[in-house]
Amino acid sequence: MDLLQLRYFQAVARREHLSRAAEEMHVGQPSMSRTIARLERELGVPLFDRQGRQVRLNRFGSAFLKRVDRALVELDEARQELSDEAGLENGSVSVAAETLLTLTGPLSRFSAEYPEVSVRLRQADADAMVRQLADREVDLCVASQRLAGPSLRSVELLREEVLLAVPLAHPLAGRERVGIGDVTEEPFVTTRPGHWQRTLLERLFTGTGTKPKITCEGDETGAIQDLVSAGLGIGLIPVTARRAAAGGPVAWLHVDAPGCARVLTMVWREDAYLPMAARRFRDVAVSLLRSRRS
Structure with missing residues (x-):
């Protein structure tokens, strides 16, 4: 044969x-x-x-x-x-992430340091990333929630607070902090199941006896702030979005609930050979994003 x-x-x-x-x-x-x-x-x-x-x-x-x-x-x-x-001249790296905006900084630096390496990006939710790693379709995944699977190893890149965004005219807009009990009747703008914002929202409601009321769901995480600003509901957004001053105007509130945070990790297979290009990209991402920790 x-x-x-x-x-x-x-x-x-x-x-x-x-x-x-x-x-x-x-x-x-x-x-x-x-x-x-x-x-x-x-x-x-x-x-x-x-x-x-x-x-x-x-x-x-x-x-x-x-x-x-x-x-x-x-x-x-x-x-x-x-x-x-033989070197990185013909190297390549394949990366999956829930939102590609997370990778813009690491990609910019990596491309400057290793212009000869080709980078292939995929947008995927947590379940899809686990499958892609198992099938060796990607070298690395950048996830905001735990990826469960055999022989997966991860390193923390970033840990940041997640804030509640509400329309400027909303009754809660004048407050600095809220608890989950204050928003159980509010409509939420969020992502579809499988994305980290939806997973976090549902976890925060655990124990309240109610489920979040979702008025709008989708895959465009960057659109949440604009939809909140338009008055469609309220939404959970990481603090980096507030710092970036992107999206429509909203009021930002701290959420008094344990674990209302986003933990960004890079994940790869421990039982598979990780190409040099992927290792270099991992090092660049770790160095850059850890320096931006809130």
């Missing part, structure tokens, strides 16, 4: 569809089918149960896939190590 057969088998096993796997590997479906058939002949067992172009891994295929995944990961990491030894 050769490496190409293993790559094709892995693609078909993941897709469980010959045409889609062939498209992913940029080959014709007949060529993909012949390669898989030749591999099965060499192994002496069928790897799939077939129903037209739709295929399903059988018990032989499932067992073989585990070995193939490990072998190909070792080869890919070996290739990366050799590339690292």
